[in-house]
Amino acid sequence: MKKQLLLLAGLAMYGAGTLTAQNNQNIIPCWTTEAQQDAFKADPALKQKFELEQSMFELEYQKNVQKLADDANKKVATPVYTVPVVFHILHQYGAENISDQTCIDALAQVNKDYRKLGSDISSINSNFSSLYVDAEIQFMLAHKDPSGNCTTGIIHHYDANTNWNQGTAMSNCSAQHQWTWDHTKYLNIYIVKQIIPQGSSSGGGIIVGYTYNPGGAFCTNADVIVYNYQFLTGLQARSLSHEIGHWFNLIHTFGNTNNPGVSCGSSSGGDGVSDTPDTKGYFSTCPGNNAGPFTGCATVENIENFMDYSSCPRMFTQGQVTRMRTAITSSNQSRNNLWTTTNLTTNTDVYGTGVCAPIADFNANKLKICAGQAVNFSDESSNGTVASWSWTFQGGTPATSTSSVPTVTYTTPGTYSVSMTATNPQGNNTKTKTSYITVVNGTATQTSPYTQNFEAGLPGDWTVVNGNSGSVTWAQASVGANGTSKSMYINSAAGDPAGHIDILESPIFDFKYVTSLNFSYYYAYARKSSTQNDTFKVQYSLDCGGTWLSVLGGADPIATMASNTGGTTSTAFTPTSTQWKQKSVNSSLLSALTGKSNVKIRFWFRNDVSTANANNIYIDEINLSGTVGINELESSIGLNIFPNPTSSSATIEFTLPNTANTAKVYVTDMLGRTLESQTILPETSSVSYTVNKADVLSKGVYLINIEIDGKRITKKLIIE
Numbered sequence: 001m002k003k004q005l006l007l008l009a010g011l012a013m014y015g016a017g018t019l020t021a022q023n024n025q026n027i028i029p030c031w032t033t034e035a036q037q038d039a040f041k042a043d044p045a046l047k048q049k050f051e052l053e054q055s056m057f058e059l060e061y062q063k064n065v066q067k068l069a070d071d072a073n074k075k076v077a078t079p080v081y082t083v084p085v086v087f088h089i090l091h092q093y094g095a096e097n098i099s100d101q102t103c104i105d106a107l108a109q110v111n112k113d114y115r116k117l118g119s120d121i122s123s124i125n126s127n128f129s130s131l132y133v134d135a136e137i138q139f140m141l142a143h144k145d146p147s148g149n150c151t152t153g154i155i156h157h158y159d160a161n162t163n164w165n166q167g168t169a170m171s172n173c174s175a176q177h178q179w180t181w182d183h184t185k186y187l188n189i190y191i192v193k194q195i196i197p198q199g200s201s202s203g204g205g206i207i208v209g210y211t212y213n214p215g216g217a218f219c220t221n222a223d224v225i226v227y228n229y230q231f232l233t234g235l236q237a238r239s240l241s242h243e244i245g246h247w248f249n250l251i252h253t254f255g256n257t258n259n260p261g262v263s264c265g266s267s268s269g270g271d272g273v274s275d276t277p278d279t280k281g282y283f284s285t286c287p288g289n290n291a292g293p294f295t296g297c298a299t300v301e302n303i304e305n306f307m308d309y310s311s312c313p314r315m316f317t318q319g320q321v322t323r324m325r326t327a328i329t330s331s332n333q334s335r336n337n338l339w340t341t342t343n344l345t346t347n348t349d350v351y352g353t354g355v356c357a358p359i360a361d362f363n364a365n366k367l368k369i370c371a372g373q374a375v376n377f378s379d380e381s382s383n384g385t386v387a388s389w390s391w392t393f394q395g396g397t398p399a400t401s402t403s404s405v406p407t408v409t410y411t412t413p414g415t416y417s418v419s420m421t422a423t424n425p426q427g428n429n430t431k432t433k434t435s436y437i438t439v440v441n442g443t444a445t446q447t448s449p450y451t452q453n454f455e456a457g458l459p460g461d462w463t464v465v466n467g468n469s470g471s472v473t474w475a476q477a478s479v480g481a482n483g484t485s486k487s488m489y490i491n492s493a494a495g496d497p498a499g500h501i502d503i504l505e506s507p508i509f510d511f512k513y514v515t516s517l518n519f520s521y522y523y524a525y526a527r528k529s530s531t532q533n534d535t536f537k538v539q540y541s542l543d544c545g546g547t548w549l550s551v552l553g554g555a556d557p558i559a560t561m562a563s564n565t566g567g568t569t570s571t572a573f574t575p576t577s578t579q580w581k582q583k584s585v586n587s588s589l590l591s592a593l594t595g596k597s598n599v600k601i602r603f604w605f606r607n608d609v610s611t612a613n614a615n616n617i618y619i620d621e622i623n624l625s626g627t628v629g630i631n632e633l634e635s636s637i638g639l640n641i642f643p644n645p646t647s648s649s650a651t652i653e654f655t656l657p658n659t660a661n662t663a664k665v666y667v668t669d670m671l672g673r674t675l676e677s678q679t680i681l682p683e684t685s686s687v688s689y690t691v692n693k694a695d696v697l698s699k700g701v702y703l704i705n706i707e708i709d710g711k712r713i714t715k716k717l718i719i720e
Contacts, residue, residue, distance in 0.1 A: 028205045028258075046218060053214075068318075080137070085142065086188055087153065088180075090162040094162075096191070107141065115136070115137075123290075125291065125302075136325075145181065168498065173221055184333070209242075211225040217333075249327040252265070254268065261283060265281070266278045282295075290303050357429060358385070362380050362420045364378075368440065371441055377391070379420070389423075392420075395410055396408035441672050444714065446507050450509070450623070450625075473490065479618070488619050493614075501606045505545065512595060519585040520582055521621060522620045524579050526569050526573035527569075529568060532608055539601070566579045640654070650690070656685055663687075663709075668702065
């Protein structure tokens with residue numbers, strides 16, 4: 001089996017500290033074994049080549065074991081090998097966009113582990129303490145990139161692949177590993193938000209990291225370490241020491257497997273190192289403070305080895321060090337080029353200052369807002385400390401700024417660009433994001449009560465968002481719920497990329513005078529397999545879609561579909577009349593919507609991020625209703641609209657308060673476009689206005705808006 005390993009609360013995967021990222025979660029400490037086997041399955045020729053190179057490596061390793069003994073007798077000094085490192089932080093401006101200091105601190109911990117400088121080495125079990133030797137391998141950040149430019153060795157990339165799919169990486173190596181610098185000159189470490197293994201769903205557990213043994217990568221760009229951002233702080237960085245061990249051809253002490261606690265390592269191929277005793281391995285435990293009881297594979301076992309999964313890793317053995325030093329001096333994957341003088345100075349400049357001009361970047365708390373709302377911007381520049389900022393905001397107020405965190409208001413609907421120049425004594429850099437901020441007319445086109453059954457197709461004020469490309473998205477289906485004949489569905493069975501997102505977004509609702517809201521809809525859904533992990537959410541926005549909050553979908557707020565009404569079927573799902581289910585949203589979850597004049601609702605669906613190709617999901621019979629409070633303005637002016645419905649024109653009558661300063665009547669379609677308007681003189685008392693006097697409006701539903709001193713009444717007018 002592939003273990004879904006439960007991390008006990010309060011124990012880190014490596015080290016004695018608490019796991020700050022995720023407690024009580026399924027943790028898979030290392031995916032190297034599975035990743036390597038997946039590569040071999042995909043390319044049998046790679047396996048043959050790897051095995052041949054490994055047999056040659058083993059011969060070289062045995063020679064080095066003897067040479068080490070001879071050199072020790074002769075007191076011959078061994079060289080210290082330096083490895084240039086570059087961190088590629090893949091992010092989408094979330095918590096995974098970790099600070100440079102986090103990487104610097106993690107690399108410092110790795111250096112302590114490899115140079116025998118850990119603060120806890122004095123507590124190593126006496127049976128093994130003498131075996132822990134300085135590996136005389138150190139890691140330094142590169143200060144020159146492949147183009148010869150100054151770098152800190154920590155690069156921040158905005159990239160959707162921060163949700164790293166190992167299966168996709170294999171099928172499209174160059175695209176997903178596009179940031180890899182020459183692997184013969186740099187150790188590339190990809191920092192990502194999550195690692196999704198091939199053939200497994202994201203719900204299976206949190207993978208800490210993986211890499212490939214020398215020669216085992218399926219393409220040169222994949223000769224990297226992929227690592228979860230949550231495991232870099234404090235002693236958790238020892239997980240990175242573990243992955244680097246694999247990169248230097250070490251194997252788990254419990255054998256070439258990812259199943260600690262199952263069988264003695266010798267039955268799983270062993271680890272090729274004579275001074276690591278046979279063991280079944282440990283997970284998140286350190287029995288008897290490193291003194292047992294042991295798994296029964298050997299009299300005394302090296303629980304504290306970095307290549308085990310115990311909670312107290314502190315050491316490599318002499319044999320492991322010799323194995324790593326054999327790898328670093330081998331021509332396999334040109335590991336022997338990393339530490340050459342030319343590479344350390346001319347190519348990577350590891351001894352340089354790393355004081356560079358910044359690479360400008362920025363983020364906004366919202367990319368879509370209603371007209372009149374504000375956006376908060378933040379500096380996300382990297383590669384050098386920024387001394388000053390110069391911003392330009394198309395369509396915004398202010399139009400320019402020198403703040404690191406400006407706030408800008410947009411009053412006119414449209415799409416606008418933002419530009420920022422970051423400067424320090426070493427130079428400057430400009431980042432421009434075109435069509436970056438979208439400002440929407442926030443005028444509501446609907447109110448309660450509201451029903452939609454999609455019998456006439458998708459209304460013009462609804463929107464389909466194809467979240468990340470692909471030909472399959474929400475469309476009208478020729479089957480409906482509750483006696484209707486149509487609905488909206490995603491034909492996922494026709495084929496969708498892994499993790500494809502599709503959104504069905506409502507028009508803007510005005511619930512200003514709604515005091516209690518009810519919301520229900522019908523849905524039908526089938527899973528494609530019993531392990532299919534699709535995700536469904538119902539969300540709302542109070543700022544024209546700038547930010548969304550979930551009313552259904554779990555607190556995270558992502559959750560698996562709770563009920564598959566159509567069961568499980570591998571064929572395309574079309575629901576019968578009995579396979580529809582009505583879902584009512586608890587009114588308490590909707591309390592944030594009442595009293596608001598700008599509300600959007602959406603249905604959000606993502607198919608399995610690993611296996612792809614979900615089955616079909618259907619939505620129908622949307623119903624919004626509620627208790628409407630008294631509109632004091634409407635009551636005070638005695639509003640009357642007649643006839644309604646009408647076959648041509650209609651008359652609007654009301655009395656203007658004698659305190660009124662401004663008044664306006666305007667008619668819009670359901671998309672919010674103004675079709676006719678009239679400004680009312682304040683001194684007028686009785687108002688009478690004819691809508692569609694010229695009889696030019698076609699059949700349909702329109703909105704009559706009356707604004708008096710900034711207060712608005714909106715009523716529907718139906719022309720038949």
